[in-house]
Amino acid sequence: MDFLVNLDVDDLERAVAFYSAVFDLRVGRRLGDFAVELLGGPAPIYLLRKEAGTPASPTDDTPRRSYERHWTPLHLDFVVDDIEPAVARAIDHGARLEQPAQSHAWGRLALLADPFGHGFCLIEFLGRGYDELAR
Template identity: 50%
Template sequence: MAQREARLMQVLVNVDVSNLDQGIAFYCRALGLHLTRRLFQGSVAELRGAGVRLYLIEQANGSGATPAGCRRDYREHWTPVHLDFVVDDLDAAVRRAIEAGAVAQPAQHAAWGSLVTLRDPFGHGVCLVSFNGAPPYEVGAT
């Protein structure tokens, strides 16, 4: 019996934003992504250019986020899930992000490279990472 080739699982990244046009402008300008299409009567934007499809979903501030009654809040917040964008020129990437509306923390430097944490205009944490050689998760990989 012939074995089926395993299908690679896809990862889709979804980010809630209170203003879709502002979200598109930020992620395209700050990170070099590009809008590929709008979905669901224009309430969702698909962006590409980072190895995954990124979907911005317009959701009003204060709208229900869970059946248990949690409400969306776009003030600065922390979440255990965030986006890391690997860039070649960290200084240029940080400059673009700030010009597009991000708030940046000072760069952190380590033997593997450098990292800058950002807050997008909707309070989401986003990191810009620049590696010195192979990313740490590839070192020693077989």
């Protein structure tokens, strides 16, 4: 089974620039003027242009899309080889640092938000990674 990652954004070109620069992704296809496929990770990321203030669902007009920092129970984790330069690169391209890299038994974790309000984490695994937690 494959899965796809879709992110709503209000500025498609700005989102392409951010995700390409920060995560070394490349444009696979442009799907009209409303979507761009980014490749280079383990799953394609589709950036979907959705205007701010539009309903998030056709069956319920609340909540409406907002590109201020928002919370959702789903977020992306990006595994990096070296967390400090990855955090700096993300910030240089418009991400907001919400929690500097902290060390855990399994590795290091930094919390950020992209320019469109989506939270994401940068993870640098150390030792055996999450296996450090397994019994």
